[in-house]
Amino acid sequence: MRDVYVAGIAMTRFAKQPDRTLKDLTAEAVSGALKDAGRTTSDVQAAYVGNAVAGTITGQEMVLGQVGLRPLGIGEIPIINVENACASASTAFHLAWQAIASGVHDAVLAVGVEKMTHPDKARSFAAIGGSVDMDTVPPDLPAGRSFLMDLYAASALDYMGRSGATVEDFARVVVKNQHNGGLNPYAQYGARVTIRDVLDARLIVHPFTLPMCSPISDGAGAALLVSADLRPDGIPPVRVLASTVRSAPADGSASVTSLAGAAAYEMAGIGPDDVACVEVHDAAASAELVLCEQLGLAPDGGVALIRSGDTELGGRIPVNPSGGLLARGHPIGATGLGQIVEIVLQLRGGAGPRQVPDAHLGMTQNSGAWHDKDNLVSVVHIFTKE
Amino acid sequence: MRDVYVAGIAMTRFAKQPDRTLKDLTAEAVSGALKDAGRTTSDVQAAYVGNAVAGTITGQEMVLGQVGLRPLGIGEIPIINVENACASASTAFHLAWQAIASGVHDAVLAVGVEKMTHPDKARSFAAIGGSVDMDTVPPDLPAGRSFLMDLYAASALDYMGRSGATVEDFARVVVKNQHNGGLNPYAQYGARVTIRDVLDARLIVHPFTLPMCSPISDGAGAALLVSADLRPDGIPPVRVLASTVRSAPADGSASVTSLAGAAAYEMAGIGPDDVACVEVHDAAASAELVLCEQLGLAPDGGVALIRSGDTELGGRIPVNPSGGLLARGHPIGATGLGQIVEIVLQLRGGAGPRQVPDAHLGMTQNSGAWHDKDNLVSVVHIFTKE
Numbered sequence: 001m002r003d004v005y006v007a008g009i010a011m012t013r014f015a016k017q018p019d020r021t022l023k024d025l026t027a028e029a030v031s032g033a034l035k036d037a038g039r040t041t042s043d044v045q046a047a048y049v050g051n052a053v054a055g056t057i058t059g060q061e062m063v064l065g066q067v068g069l070r071p072l073g074i075g076e077i078p079i080i081n082v083e084n085a086c087a088s089a090s091t092a093f094h095l096a097w098q099a100i101a102s103g104v105h106d107a108v109l110a111v112g113v114e115k116m117t118h119p120d121k122a123r124s125f126a127a128i129g130g131s132v133d134m135d136t137v138p139p140d141l142p143a144g145r146s147f148l149m150d151l152y153a154a155s156a157l158d159y160m161g162r163s164g165a166t167v168e169d170f171a172r173v174v175v176k177n178q179h180n181g182g183l184n185p186y187a188q189y190g191a192r193v194t195i196r197d198v199l200d201a202r203l204i205v206h207p208f209t210l211p212m213c214s215p216i217s218d219g220a221g222a223a224l225l226v227s228a229d230l231r232p233d234g235i236p237p238v239r240v241l242a243s244t245v246r247s248a249p250a251d252g253s254a255s256v257t258s259l260a261g262a263a264a265y266e267m268a269g270i271g272p273d274d275v276a277c278v279e280v281h282d283a284a285a286s287a288e289l290v291l292c293e294q295l296g297l298a299p300d301g302g303v304a305l306i307r308s309g310d311t312e313l314g315g316r317i318p319v320n321p322s323g324g325l326l327a328r329g330h331p332i333g334a335t336g337l338g339q340i341v342e343i344v345l346q347l348r349g350g351a352g353p354r355q356v357p358d359a360h361l362g363m364t365q366n367s368g369a370w371h372d373k374d375n376l377v378s379v380v381h382i383f384t385k386e
Numbered sequence: 387m388r389d390v391y392v393a394g395i396a397m398t399r400f401a402k403q404p405d406r407t408l409k410d411l412t413a414e415a416v417s418g419a420l421k422d423a424g425r426t427t428s429d430v431q432a433a434y435v436g437n438a439v440a441g442t443i444t445g446q447e448m449v450l451g452q453v454g455l456r457p458l459g460i461g462e463i464p465i466i467n468v469e470n471a472c473a474s475a476s477t478a479f480h481l482a483w484q485a486i487a488s489g490v491h492d493a494v495l496a497v498g499v500e501k502m503t504h505p506d507k508a509r510s511f512a513a514i515g516g517s518v519d520m521d522t523v524p525p526d527l528p529a530g531r532s533f534l535m536d537l538y539a540a541s542a543l544d545y546m547g548r549s550g551a552t553v554e555d556f557a558r559v560v561v562k563n564q565h566n567g568g569l570n571p572y573a574q575y576g577a578r579v580t581i582r583d584v585l586d587a588r589l590i591v592h593p594f595t596l597p598m599c600s601p602i603s604d605g606a607g608a609a610l611l612v613s614a615d616l617r618p619d620g621i622p623p624v625r626v627l628a629s630t631v632r633s634a635p636a637d638g639s640a641s642v643t644s645l646a647g648a649a650a651y652e653m654a655g656i657g658p659d660d661v662a663c664v665e666v667h668d669a670a671a672s673a674e675l676v677l678c679e680q681l682g683l684a685p686d687g688g689v690a691l692i693r694s695g696d697t698e699l700g701g702r703i704p705v706n707p708s709g710g711l712l713a714r715g716h717p718i719g720a721t722g723l724g725q726i727v728e729i730v731l732q733l734r735g736g737a738g739p740r741q742v743p744d745a746h747l748g749m750t751q752n753s754g755a756w757h758d759k760d761n762l763v764s765v766v767h768i769f770t771k772e
Contacts, residue, residue: 001490023521055441059512060520063471063755066633066762067519075636076645079763080477081469085449091466095481102488104387126445133453134446135409247452250461259462369449376452377465 001101004240006383007226008037011341014219014329015188018117022054026068026113029220029337037224038232039107044224046078047109048095050088052333053127057118068113083333084245085131086283087368088112089221090336090379096225097243097381106227112338113220114331124216128332131369149213149284151370153205156286158373160207163289165303167207170285171198172306174211174326177282180313181323183354186338188217188329212285217329221337223344236348241268241361242382248374257294257365257378264380265296270361272296275317275382277346277356279339281367281375282324291365292319295380318356321346336366340381347385360385387487390626392769393612394423397727400605400715401574404503408440412454412499415606415723419495423610424618430610431491432464434481436474436498438719439513443504454499469719470631471517472669473754474498475607476722476765482611483629483767492613498724499606500717510602514718517755535599535670537756539591542672544759546593549675551689553593556671557584558692560597560712563668566699567709569740572724574603574715598671603715607723609730622734627747628653628768634760643680643751643764650766651682656747658682661703661768663732663742665725667753667761668710677751678705681766704742707732722752726767733771746771 010032012025026049034040049065060067065079084091089112096110118124128146129137137147159165175193182190193211201209231237244267246260265271272295280295282288289302297317298305305311311319322328322342325335343362345351351359361384368377396418398411412435420426435451446453451465470477475498482496504510514532515523523533545551561579568576579597587595617623630653632646651657658681666681668674675688683703684691691697697705708714708728711721729748731737737745747770754763 053441055439056445058520059442059515063469063517063519063762066755066757070519070634070636070757070762073636075633077633078480078631079470079633080481080631083449083467083469084465094464095466098485098488098490102484102490104484104488129445131449133449133456134444245464245466247461247463247465248456250456250459369452371452371456376449376456 002103003228004097004100005226005228005231006223006238006240006344007230007232008033008039008224009341009344010036011186011221011338012219013186014217014331014338016117016216017218020218022058022060022064022113022115023068023071025218025220026111027072029222030072030109030111033222033224039224041072041074043107044074044077044109045105045107046099047111048080048082048092050082050092050112050333051114052083052085052088053114053116056127057115057123084377085368086332087336087366087377087379088333090366090381091245093223093336093340094243094245094379097240100225100227106230108225109222110225110337111222112334112336114333115218116216116331117218133371148370150205152284152287153208155373156207156284159286159290163301163303165289167199168195169303169306170212171195173282173285173288174198176312177320177324177326180321180354181327184323184328187323187327188215189327190323208284214283214325214330217331219329219331219334221334221341223337223340237386238344238347238383239386240381241384245379248371248376252372255294256375257291257367260378260380261295264382268382274361275363276359276361277318277321278363279320279322279342280365282320282326283330285326288319295365313354321354321356336379339364339366343383347383388489389614390483390486391612391614391617392609392624392626392730393616393618394419394425394610395727395730396422397572397607397724398605399572400603400717400724402503403604406604408444408446408450408499408501409454409457411604411606412497413458415608416458416495416497419608419610425610427458427460429493430460430463430495431493432485433495433497434466434468434478436468436478436719437500438469438471438474439500439502442513443501443509470763471754472718473722473752473763473765474719476752476767477631479609479722479726480629480631480765483626486611486613492616494611495608496611496723497608498720498722500719501604502602502717503604519757534756536591538670538673539594541759542593542670545672545676549687549689551675553585554581555689555692556598557581559668559671559674560584562698563706563710563712566707566740567713570709570714573709573713574601575713576709594670600669600711600716603717605715605717605720607720607727609723609726623772624730624733624769625772626767627770631765634757634762638758641680642761643677643753646764646766647681650768654768660747661749662745662747663704663707664749665706665708665728666751668706668712669716671712674705681751699740707740707742722765725750725752729769733769
């Protein structure tokens with residue numbers, strides 16, 4: 001396999017942006033990534049475009065990539081639409097990586113774009129519900145929230161039982177990620193909040209209050225991946241050390257993120273201790289703790305990790321320096337690229353007030369969908385600066 | 387690039403099958419393809435799953451592949467959902483081919499599955515409408531038919547003007563494809579009809595009567611692709627000579643199928659005259675003639691080709707021996723694999739009463755979506771028997 005570099009990155013702000021269109025969001029992210037790489041549309045040899053719910057929310061199903069890239073003058077090349085629920089964008093990035101690593105192409109665009117806001121909020125929630133096996137959805141769904149958050153809540157209660165985690169621990173995740181989001185111009189939210197503030201907020205589904213749940217967002221992210229020959233001058237080169245997509249074992253014998261993480265560490269030839277900073281899929285506050293355990297980042301457990309302060313900016317291993325899904329926002333088909341943009345910025349030393357010192361090696365973990373007690377999909381990437 | 391072989395194929399019957407589920411259809415096609423290859427689920431290293439409208443029709447968006455393959459015991463591996471409108475299944479096949487050709491994997495599953503029937507027929511038509519840029523859809527859509535068929539009709543009128551094609555020529559396509567469908571146990575339709583029957587049928591949108599339009603269908607197809615080392619014994623080996631995905635040029639300077647076809651001929655090192663039989667995307671009867679021209683199969687034009695009888699079974703170059711979309715049926719996200727299953731059967735000599743004699747080299751062309759006066763996507767595959 002050949003070396004693959006991230007030549008250019010860009011993202012829109014993640015936020016509720018009801019007046020913006022899928023095309024508009026795509027154009028900002030793609031133009032930004034090409035400009036960042038010092039390349040033009042004619043350099044792009046293929047594009048993989050991640051999206052999850054445009055069909056349900058906007059009616060624009062099936063050919064989002066072609067429809068979004070055409071106004072930018074991108075045509076003729078293979079454009080492939082990719083869907084893997086909340087892991088759609090990182091799956092698109094994985095396919096772009098694979099096309100270059102295997103020698104098929106030399107310059108490939110990975111895009112993630114999502115519009116989730118809809119005048120009828122129930123439609124937004126229903127769309128998210130499509131990320132489970134529909135045969136498992138109870139007929140009498142609670143109104144005003146996503147069924148997926150009910151599943152995360154059940155998993156959180158289970159985690160509390162076996163780990164000793166408390167709602168205060170989940171609130172600690174929110175306090176940290178809101179703080180980080182406040183330092184990130186691309187973030188949907190970001191505020192100085194206390195544990196008390198988080199616990200006193202509106203209850204969504206026990207044990208989660210509102211700020212423990214990732215929000216509905218609109219946004220896009222893009223990256224241009226290239227082979228070694230096409231590395232841009234003038235930008236600190238960031239190389240993809242590992243890219244793994246895994247599905248949950250059919251027999252439930254292992255967590256999908258531990259499988260994806262172990263495969264990524266092996267591909268990169270590193271271990272969890274080598275990672276300087278990481279973005280994980282905190283769709284709910286509890287998930288950050290569980291995922292850190294599954295990725296081997298919490299030898300003493302997720303509870304000890306969050307209480308230690310190690311995952312704060314300035315700590316041993318900052319987790320979700322961008323603010324994570326909770327604060328940066330979670331436009332589901334774009335989130336994976338939001339994570340990748342953050343880690344590439346960190347490795348380049350371009351993360352401004354939230355810069356992790358000496359960030360030489362970073363990781364992203366993007367979950368998708370749910371079945372039984374685990375995600376159905378997990379995508380892990382490891383990046384290094386050269 | 388390494389050689390890639392089609393080790394196993396299977397498809398469900400394409401038909402209106404309201405009682406069957408996406409899981410059920412997926413299971414039949416995937417189990418059949420594995421059995422055909424003499425392999426089991428544990429041999430599968432990755433899966434690419436094509437679908438177009440399940441989100442709109444069934445609510446099962448985003449993780450159809452994982453949800454469909456899990457009951458078969460397929461997990462852990464990368465499962466990637468692919469959407470390219472009516473070319474979704476052949477795009478999934480392309481990615482599976484690419485993963486093996488480039489050395490990433492040795493045994494990869496390509497799946498296409500679609501349920502289009504819905505108690506509310508308007509929902510089926512609306513779903514198909516998602517395969518155009520939604521900004522181009524007029525607000526006052528005609529009821530009872532797909533907007534896409536209006537676009538095909540406009541294109542057919544244009545073709546009649548420049549080629550001298552008549553409605554009788556479009557009816558000739560229907561007569562041929564219905565005849566072929568009658569010889570295909572997997573086909574939705576198949577009847578001995580006359581040109582007069584076709585012209586006298588209900589008008590859908592000028593110049594198309596009902597049998598000139600591809601029907602709403604449910605169905606699935608699957609293929610197991612392998613590297614040379616894993617070629618099965620006992621089955622005539624079919625090798626993929628070319629696999630190309632193209633998007634329409636943003637400036638409309640060339641037809642997307644002529645681009646995909648030219649690239650495929652170049653990759654395969656052959657020309658149109660070498661092809662023994664071909665499946666093309668006859669979403670409407672007129673499209674068969676236009677596509678044959680764009681693929682270089684009709685040096686004297688599509689009109690002369692259909693009038694000559696050359697494209698009938700027993701003719702110089704049988705086109706749509708399966709019955710094509712018009713008669714075999716068009717479950718949109720599965721159609722590409724329906725085409726591939728037919729050509730592989732032909733090359734193996736296993737097509738029964740519709741067998742093309744001496745079929746040594748076959749081609750499939752699968753179109754997707756529409757913009758201006760052309761499809762947005764075209765996927766071409768060329769296969770040979772060894």
